[in-house]
Amino acid sequence: MIRPLLLRLAQAALVLLVMSFLVYGLMGLMPGDPIQLMAAGSPTMTAEDVARLKAVYGIDRPLVDRYWHWLAGALGGDLGFSRLSAQPVAEALGPPLRNTVALMTCSLCLALLLALPAGVAAALKAGRPLDYALNLTAFAAISLPVFWLGLVLIMIFAVGLAWLPASGVETVGDGGGGDRLRHLALPVAALALAGFGHYMRYMRSAMINALSQDWIRTARAKGLSWPQVVLGHALRNAMIPVVTILALDLGTLFSGVLVTETVFAYPGMGKLIYDAVMGNDYNLALAALMLATALTLAGSMLADLLYRLLDPRIRHA
């Protein structure tokens, strides 16, 4: 139990390290550098100023040098200074991270609340009209570009009916709980529908698989009622692969959140990563991308761990 976990941790650390170097190198390949951008914005800067600033920011040194410097700082907890937002990176990350986590949690909960019962229902009625209808809905949901779904929701509920705000996290001057929820409603709905398709299909196939096992017949034979068999036996076993896939899917969910945030002008990690990459804000972009990678890795490790915990056959193997 402990050894494979340690191995996974070591592997995750390695992936993070490689990713950080890769991203650092790639950022060096982007057009222009931060000082050139500054110089272009202020005509009074002289060539000496540019050279001095490059020295201050350390851009005159070779890439590998700069990377070591950054890595040493990051490992010591110093993520550097964000040039765009003019504050330490750790502080610049805080509010967008909170917004994104709120968006992800709400949409994941809503998607699961709809998808798990629907998946079970489809599996129980496999091959019948209800199954077909739910399956087609799921197929439609996974084929929708989530950002376009967002656009359509804005058109209907914000522009057409004017029930809900189209963008942002709160109304200026309000910012109460209800106001924040109203701003979350549309992006959460878009993401939840996209997630519904995936999760419902996982749940359905896991449940069909569980229901076809021999021990279902055994449970029936020893006199358990059908609801007891479905809920107590089949569902419990079907949840193992579903929970695993959910954890593995954290990365996909995060990617969906990024585009959705753009549509709704929602100030979260998506907008932050985009702005930081486009604005050559190395420190901020690196920290945000590392965070995203760490999240995806944590998801896959969680999947591994849950699989071992939930399935006694693997735990004792």
Next chain:
Amino acid sequence: MRRLLRHPPAAFGAIVLLLLTALALAAQPLQALLGIDAETLDLAAQLAPASSGHPLGTDEVGRDLLARLLSGSQVSLAIGLSTALVAALLGTLVGLLAGYRGGTVDALLMRLTDGVIALPLLPLLIVLSAVDPAKLGLPAEVLRSPGGGLARTVVIIALVGWTTVARLVRAATLSVKSHEFIRAAEALGAGPARIMIRHLLPNVVSPVIVATTLSVGNIILLESALSFLGLGVQPPLPSWGNMLSGALDLLGSAPMLAVWPGLMIFLTVLSFNLVGDGLQRSLDPRRS
């Protein structure tokens, strides 16, 4: 094939795809026939409603919407299919090598695959798209041509999209290579390359076809998301994704600008997914 068409959703998907391909191939003649084209600006007719001259109206700079949808279908289908093909080739190569060679090669390639799978897809694509290829030493005139821009999107998505096929091919190779005909071929003196291409490849190709068909839809979704963010296909070349980013600011005044490209993406991706699912069912009768 017949089994595939007996499954109604898959048949629907196949028909839609045939129609879309025909439309994309015939885009230029069709545009000429209707007297419209995708690039002409008509600043006097911005956001014009549908009329006989412009069957679906015009966009914010007076370009014909139908003509742009047609040209966009060429771009989106070309990127979706060629990226899927490149990713499938890469994945098959990695999977065959890992599965047949085993040992250290297998361990290294599979750790690489695990690593790529663990990367956050969209953030990574954003960084890759922002890279300036000129700094990699590629000639500038190639990059500025429309073909160069498309190739760039294909390469970027294929770089992260090969992992599913690699895993499938490795698993299939492992099970095929224990068969006696492989031992026989080895005994007859066939080299590793010949065994992989002549003996293993034909036996692992059907899961590759299913996975590749299913991946086209996802690739078109990714391309449209990237183009929507301004990082994929660059205007003035129309793609369904970059048409949507123009429409975002005009939701109130010109909602149809956002409806049509999105519907096209939806229909195309849905069709690829339905056909892929149908292929999976017909190749693997156990999963019905």
